[in-house]
Amino acid sequence: MTAKDLATKVSISAPYLSxxxxxxxxxxxxxxxxxxxxxxxxxxxxx
Numbered sequence: 001m002t003a004k005d006l007a008t009k010v011s012i013s014a015p016y017l018s019x020x021x022x023x024x025x026x027x028x029x030x031x032x033x034x035x036x037x038x039x040x041x042x043x044x045x046x047x
Contacts, residue, residue: 010034
């Protein structure tokens with residue numbers, strides 16, 4: 001799955017996802033939960 005695909009699945013923009021990944025922005029708990037569920041990992045593993 002590409003970053004663009006993931007962003008689409010969790011209803012955020014690809015640039016916003018990139019900022020979360022790079023640590024420039026902190027995603028909301030809701031967004032982080034959606035990302036974790038989509039990629040099938042525990043939310044704690046996203047840190």
